[in-house]
Amino acid sequence: MPNPQPALPTSNLTQEALHLSVNDWFEYPVKVHPHHTDYGGVVWHGTYLTWMEEARVEALRSLGIEYSEIVNMGCELLVVDLSMRYHRGVRMGEEILIRTRLVDMQGVRINWVYELKSLDRATLYVKANVTLVAVDRENGKIMRRLPPAVKSILTKRPS
Template sequence: MSVFSWPVRIYWEDTDAGGVVYHANYVRFMERCRTEWLRAQGIDQFALRQATGLGFVVREMGLDFLRPARLDDELLVTLAVKERRSASMLFGQEIVRGDTTLLRATVRVACVNLDAMRPAQIPADLFRPEFL
């Protein structure tokens, strides 16, 4: 299984008054990692919608907050595909600082027709095999 990673640095805007990353920002960091994973495969989400009407939405998410990130930390957000179904994918994601895991997550993303907001089959040739 291939692991994709995306670096993140923590800025003031990411933290609360105490310099600790606000919990919702971890979700944003993971979303960016998934977007960059798609981009690394040559998938432009806007073009995908224009051509097919399809897009990806988060269906389910489980988060395990282990340690806090703080102002100016350099983090690595990782993604691994755990399961692929006809209309959804399950990702394992982590956010780490050096050798310390700060957060573990599972994220199920569904493929939908964005106009109807109904489940749709993921095109068979959408993802490159080395990324799955």
């Protein structure tokens, strides 16, 4: 049975389908436009963070939960740790894949890894790690546990 392609609110996507692959990587394709770059035509470092967050939100959606649902449960997933390693600059006009996967959960800490690669996956541009923590939106404090619906979605693995 074919998997319907989600409608996304960005014009930044290529035609390649968004999906969770066999090895649990979620792939989010982007095309570099002028507003993503510095004056030299190389992607500005903050753009990578935006793409990574977009990919993470879409990966969650592909698992069955909209980020807005998490927010409606009174939970926010905030970045508490971020590391990025730049291997090669991405230039205006190029198309790349933002590859992400959830690698570990420790209580309310959720660890994601990223690889930003060429469409053929031969060139590595950036590697990154992000740790999120579940925070109660009402009082701003770290939650003791994830909402059960969120934990259930994040702990199930594709068969």
